Amino acid sequence: MAERKMSEAGPGKDAKIPIPPASFPTHNSPRVWFMTSALSPLIVRLIRLLLAHGDYVAAGLPPSEIEDEDRSAEFKELINECKSDRRDREGWKDRIRGIRCDGRIMGQCGAAVAEAVATFGRIDILLCCTSEAVVGAVEELSTNAATQNLVRDQFETIFFSQVNFIKATLPLLREKRTGHIIILTGITGHIGTPGMPMYCASTWALEGYCDSLAYEIAPFNIKMTIVQPNKEIPVLSNKIIFAPQLPQYDSANNPAPGLRDILSNVVNLHPDTSIDDAKIKHKKQPKIVSKYPILTSDSKDRLVLETVHALTAIGGHENPPARHIVGYEGVASVKEKLKTVSEELEDFVEVSCAVDIFKSDVGRAALSNANKGIGNTPGTTVTTDS
Structure with missing residues (x-):
């Protein structure tokens, strides 16, 4: 609950959260x-x-x-x-x-x-x-x-x-x-x-x-x-260390490492911890920046x-x-x-069990569940040899 309010209100807002006594x-x-x-x-x-x-x-x-x-x-x-x-x-x-x-x-x-x-x-x-x-x-x-x-x-x-x-x-x-x-x-x-x-x-x-x-x-x-x-x-209650950023991983070119931007924005909210972007961009002398x-x-x-x-x-x-x-x-x-791990496991259970030298009840049960569609995405069925 506290995490949700923090992300909705932002660190500088005055939203109150009802947290019960310890x-x-x-x-x-x-x-x-x-x-x-x-x-x-x-x-x-x-x-x-x-x-x-x-x-x-x-x-x-x-x-x-x-x-x-x-x-x-x-x-x-x-x-x-x-x-x-x-x-x-x-x-x-x-x-x-x-x-x-x-x-x-x-x-x-x-x-x-x-x-x-x-x-x-x-x-x-x-x-x-x-x-x-x-x-x-x-x-x-x-x-x-x-x-x-x-x-x-x-x-x-x-x-x-x-x-x-x-x-x-x-x-x-x-x-x-x-x-x-x-x-x-x-x-x-x-x-x-x-x-x-x-x-x-x-x-x-x-x-x-x-x-x-x-x-x-x-x-x-x-x-x-x-x-x-x-x-x-x-992360926000301890030191954050920013390594120099390569242009290929800038959010304009690669949205995956977007957490860097989020953390930079939080650190930049206070003037004493604000980061000069030039310091951590990959130029001739990039710098490692550490902030609490x-x-x-x-x-x-x-x-x-x-x-x-x-x-x-x-x-x-x-x-x-x-x-x-x-x-x-x-x-x-x-x-x-x-859920994703379980679904992928079931989708490829036939491949997993194919390498078993000795057949077992556990393996047969896994293949049986896969044939029944347990754990598979809708509309997919695993076929097995008898």
């Missing part, structure tokens, strides 16, 4: 959360709800982000509130700990996890929420050494940094035979997005890793959940609160979903993708 699963004692990166508008709002609920938060602070005044402003404001004399913030300062750590460095991840345990005694929920988005078509990311490095940086940020935190936390969760790992990704884990191939690739890699890991840790009573909001949510989108507080609320409330409802749940899609737009997009 809900939490039933638990016997406060939980301890570890956030791999705590400076995005989404995570700052989540932390407020968790502290108000009585939970404890170990907040990962990537050095490059905490040193950026604009990026860290909301988190620092939250810390000042925690230290204030406000009655509704009583006890907050004792239940939050900011920990500087670069997720790309395994040693720092281990030290951060150890500090969290030394401070709060344990970790119950690991929320992997580190993200940034590289925007650029495949060709645009292979024009020179700098753009090729963006590919490696994308995987370092989204995949390897999260994996490092998971590896650092797993022995603790396994030892106490309980815990919940939540991975915040996006529907880009289901659907490829033109103009953001490396963002999608690193997201798919992380989800494949976690789908496999879920089976390995289930015997230790450790839960795994992948939370997928609509793509605009993780600056949105109004109301726009941030409309963008992220539905995802925030999904995380509060799922985190630490006794029987959490393996994968949760936030918002009806994301659900509709993923269902359409799965």
Whole structure:
């Protein structure tokens, strides 16, 4: 719902969205959360709800982000509130700990996890929420050494940094035979997005890793959940990196990577983040441009609160979903993708089963369903040899 209103009203409009109060699963004692990166508008709002609920938060602070005044402003404001004399913030300062750590460095991840345990005694929920988005078509990311490095940086940020935190936390969760790992990704884990191939690739890699890991840790009573909001949510609440644009992929010549234009328009709404198009056009000295989108507080609320409330409802749940899609737009997009995959699978099921050396009941059932038109497009029938 929040995504729909955001796209209809636009970041600068004043449309209000009725989002119900946050809900939490039933638990016997406060939980301890570890956030791999705590400076995005989404995570700052989540932390407020968790502290108000009585939970404890170990907040990962990537050095490059905490040193950026604009990026860290909301988190620092939250810390000042925690230290204030406000009655509704009583006890907050004792239940939050900011920990500087670069997720790309395994040693720092281990030290951060150890500090969290030394401070709060344990970790119950690991929320992997580190993200940034590289925007650029495949060709645009292979024009020179700098753009090729963006590919490696994308995987370092989204995949390897999260994996490092998971590896650092797993022995603790396994030892106490309980815990919940939540991975915040996006529907880009289901659907490829033109103009953001490396963002999608690193997201798919992380989800494949976690789908496999879920089976390995289930015997230790450790839960795994992948939370997928609509793509605009993780992208607009974190750094966006624009690779130099080739003329062949300009929207006037190639409409496929149109998301670049959409994101550029959002960034250009604020004068402090506006992009000079000449800087990212493929000329003699094209430049890589990095921006944290600056949105109004109301726009941030409309963008992220539905995802925030999904995380509060799922985190630490006794029987959490393996994968949760936030918002009806994301659900509709993923269902359409799965429908297409299913239809194509049925259309070519005869080819798939033709390579089977040994016939089986499963194969015969698949061919039988195809002959009956199950999953096929209207008017198509698959014929098979007896």
